[in-house]
Amino acid sequence: MKKVTPEQSIRVPVKLVDGEWEFAYGGKVPVGNGTEGELIVPAKAIVDPKFLERMKTKASIRILEEGAELLAYVVTKDDKGISEKSKVHLIPWNAMRDSIATEFIDNWSAGQPSFVKVAIGNPTDRHKAKFETQSGGLWLLIEGRESAGLQSSQISLPDGITDEAAISLNHAFTLLSEVFEPWRKAHTGNVYQRYLYKEKNDRWYPLELLRNGAIAGQEQAIAYSLWQDFLAKIAANKNI
Known part of the structure; x- marks a missing residue:
C-alpha cells in the first residue's frame, strides 16, 4: 500500500x-x-x-552488509569552527552532483550541502543478540506486515572525527553534525534523508527508499528487490 x-x-x-x-x-x-x-x-x-499473533510479529531483514559505505550529508555554510583535520573529510557538492538522486530528497537544508563518507561497522553485543549475528549490517525492521524503520550496527566514522564510538545512525549523525555543523543549535536530523546509500546504478539515494518500498522503482535495484521479495513472502503468508 x-x-x-x-x-x-x-x-x-x-x-x-x-x-x-x-x-x-x-x-x-x-x-x-x-x-x-x-x-x-x-x-x-x-x-x-x-491473525493477531501474525500482525504483532516482529522480524528483521538484513539489507546492507558490514562495510557498506554511506554518505552523510551535512550543511557547512562556511568553514568557521571546523578544524583543518576535519575539513579533509568533506566531499563538496560539485564532486557528487551527477551521482546524487536529488529528486528523492525532499528536505535539503538551506546552505551548501557537503558529504562525509561513513561505513556500516561491527555489531555490539546488543546487536549480536537482537539480530542473531556476528557481523554488522543495516536491517529493515518489520512489525506485523509493515515497515517499522531501519536499524544499523555501529557506524564507522572517518579517522580523527571523534574518539567516541557511533552506536547507531542517529548517534553517528549527531557526532558528525557537532563537528561539521557547529552553527546548529540542535545536532539531530532525519537519518532516512540525511544518509544516502549507493545503488547498483552507481547513484546515491536516501535510506528512505529502503524503509518505504512505495517510492522505490525498478531503477533502484536494491530497494526494489528488497520490497518485491518481502511482498511475495507476505502474499504467500510465509514467515519473513
Whole structure:
C-alpha cells in the first residue's frame, strides 16, 4: 500500500455492521473501488488469535552488509569552527552532483550541502543478540506486515572525527553534525534523508527508499528487490 501524508488523508470513523464496514454515524463510506487504507482496531477486538499473533510479529531483514559505505550529508555554510583535520573529510557538492538522486530528497537544508563518507561497522553485543549475528549490517525492521524503520550496527566514522564510538545512525549523525555543523543549535536530523546509500546504478539515494518500498522503482535495484521479495513472502503468508 502506498503511504500518504496526513495532509493527503482524512480520518473516517467506521463500525462493522453485519460483516461490512460502514460510516460510524450511518451509511456506507463513500470511497472509490480499490481504495486502500489502514484500519486501526483494539487488539482485543481481533477474534482470530493466529491473525493477531501474525500482525504483532516482529522480524528483521538484513539489507546492507558490514562495510557498506554511506554518505552523510551535512550543511557547512562556511568553514568557521571546523578544524583543518576535519575539513579533509568533506566531499563538496560539485564532486557528487551527477551521482546524487536529488529528486528523492525532499528536505535539503538551506546552505551548501557537503558529504562525509561513513561505513556500516561491527555489531555490539546488543546487536549480536537482537539480530542473531556476528557481523554488522543495516536491517529493515518489520512489525506485523509493515515497515517499522531501519536499524544499523555501529557506524564507522572517518579517522580523527571523534574518539567516541557511533552506536547507531542517529548517534553517528549527531557526532558528525557537532563537528561539521557547529552553527546548529540542535545536532539531530532525519537519518532516512540525511544518509544516502549507493545503488547498483552507481547513484546515491536516501535510506528512505529502503524503509518505504512505495517510492522505490525498478531503477533502484536494491530497494526494489528488497520490497518485491518481502511482498511475495507476505502474499504467500510465509514467515519473513
